[in-house]
Amino acid sequence: MSEATTDRTTTSPRSRRISRRVAAIAESATLKVDARAKALKAEGRPVIGFGAGEPDFPTPDYVVEAAVEACRDPKNHRYTPAGGLPELRQAIADKTLRDSGYRVEAAQVVVTNGGKQAIYEAFATMLDPGDEVIVPAPYWTTYPEAIQLAGGVAVPVLADETQEYKVTVAQLEAARTDRTKMLLFVSPSNPTGAVYTADEVRAIGAWVAEHELWVLTDEIYEHLVYDDLETGSLPVLCPELADSCVVVNGVAKTYAMTGWRVGWLIAPRDLAAAATNLQSHATSNVSNVAQRAALAAVTGDLSAVHEMKRAFDRRRRTIVSMLNEIDGVVCPMPEGAFYAYPSVKGLLGRAYDGRVVESSADLAELILEQAEVAVVPGEAFGSPGYLRLSYALGDDDLVEGITRLQKLFA
Template sequence: MSAATPSATPSAPSATDRRVSARIGAISESATLAVDAKAKALKAAGRPVIGFGAGEPDFPTPDYIVEAAVEACRNPKYHRYTPAGGLPELKAAIAAKTLRDSGYEVDASQVLVTNGGKQAIYEAFAAILDPGDEVIVPAPYWTTYPESIRLAGGVPVEVVADETTGYRVSVEQLEAARTERTKVLLFVSPSNPTGAVYGEAETEEIGRWAVEHGLWVLTDEIYEHLVYGDAKFTSLPAIVPELRDKCLVVNGVAKTYAMTGWRVGWIVGPKDVVKAAANLQSHATSNVNNVAQVAALAAVSGDLSAVAEMRAAFDRRRQTIVRMLNEIDGVLCPVPEGAFYAYPSVKALLGKEIRGKRPQTSVELSALILDEAEVAVVPGEAFGTPGYLRLSYALGDEDLVEGVSRIQKLLGEATD
């Protein structure tokens, strides 16, 4: 018999053979939601898993907000299409709330109501980015930011800060990352995943650097009311007015009012850009759910007493989780000043033996913690910085103490 003819090297699938587009196929699943889903699945299967994965307050939405939604359900006005960019009364209330909480005066025409903060972030980037435009992204970053940038055709450029600076980047680092392709700076304070809060002077310095170089800034203010101790939230366009014509603010009701499932966010920015984003939304989703918009109207128009109660609970949990994590040899956890996340370094534990295994990465360590301690945490790789874990402390006090106690016991067994 003659020798078999060598097979040709397989070629990449052609555009007609590709089942999922390259653009969408390149998107990664949300790591935080994946961890949360796995924890819930294990719990449903009977395992006593405690989840520190999702950034979701454990409180119910305040009653007055729920009642507003109930009334909206009964009103035929809200059974029909409404303006794609948001209910006029809600846009006006968001403008008033922005002045009240941030000292930033805007008009209702500068507001676009979106299906949660994620849609706000994507549409904001989509409205200002052209293919190849670079966005400076301080890391650790929330997992959705780079994906939204890429989906909008942009290129994320990471600038990494670590625990030695409280996870805050400097103007010198930003300047080193700036190129002729840089168009946007992403600015997040308070931060997910680290809880870092930039001081007023730091915020102003960064804003003036952006103005000097003609950059756009997208600033995510969704954790504006969740700051602790001496930390203070500072709104970038309020403190640097010269930036307002090139600044997009994204926000929403999810974190402040325990409304993660209601899916109402918004963009505040220059009228032409907001109008462009609204045009996109008119084809993508049309109006946000009317009942949820009425609930959001009640939330942003009401006082902040319910928010203060939740913040006090988060503050208590913040102090507990930081203390307990820092009791573990090999774990270093800075004190978060905002949001509801702890972001400890576990680099000193990598490579050590723990119950017969030697995790080399924080991905492997988080998998070990889930398998052995039945506690779900998110590895730092999801946020652009391997060697860390993110733990949300937006869960009940008893679960928090029990979960970290399990981690303490497991990691306390680490040996060389």
């Protein structure tokens, strides 16, 4: 075989099996940990999982009944508008005004297959190759991957526990370049549970407005703010940003509907129309049955939401207290969402059964192997030296799981 033939063979289309764009995506660390925990449970091991950000409550009965009725109605067996059922889009607009005081039109709402699709579609609609997005860290694992898939560049800005995991305007300004197009703003935060106060939100909003940037704000945990902390929605506290702001939300966390896959984005009308056009070619409409369930959720009262919040509040106090009893662990009290994000730097460099643990990723492996507890290492969130533990699990499992950690590190 000639050299020319060999070259043609090694560079043939079939030799490039996976695109560089997709090959560069990191696997979701949270889903990976959750899947491994479930696999070990299936093998009969008593694994307790703190990995997935998923409420342990069932979806409220009235929501399930709405889905049952929707299944029986033939109109839900057909295609519907790509951007969402008109009545659901209007209900989301009404709910947004009711819950956050933000007045929007139904035409600004795009119903998506969960919050992840909303985030990706927003970035894909707005970013050109090389556009930079400032991403406060620790960040949820999907954000930088969605930015990269959309052709943008994620620029992390790290805030540690000494700052209550909240970035400052000075840090944001230091990260801004002439290529910066957007700020990603998340409050309450996954993975840290940090919540920006109303004054902090206004200060960041003023900075965004001054530099004429776009901002994407993820409000999926809007109802999970504790201790009567004074906060609010970015475009409400900073109304000058209404025409340069995209809001992402969904029913997953608020109504214990993670598996129903209904989220949405709210954007200026031209951007919402462009995102709808993208969705029409990517997935078309979200499942009509799930949309009918979401309609029941957002038009119903918030009594089930408040009940879940009371349980999460109780659990956050328990988990933080127990974690801080471990020598080498420092866990701030989260003010929102349902995650604890302790620093475990004091546990690193130690030997456990002859094995020296050098990183929080190593520590998470050790915890799963020896304590049969699943946690997510800080490397997944852009901040090595930490662990994320979701307290969206039963009280008894929570106490048992942290007790195992106390024994492991005693």
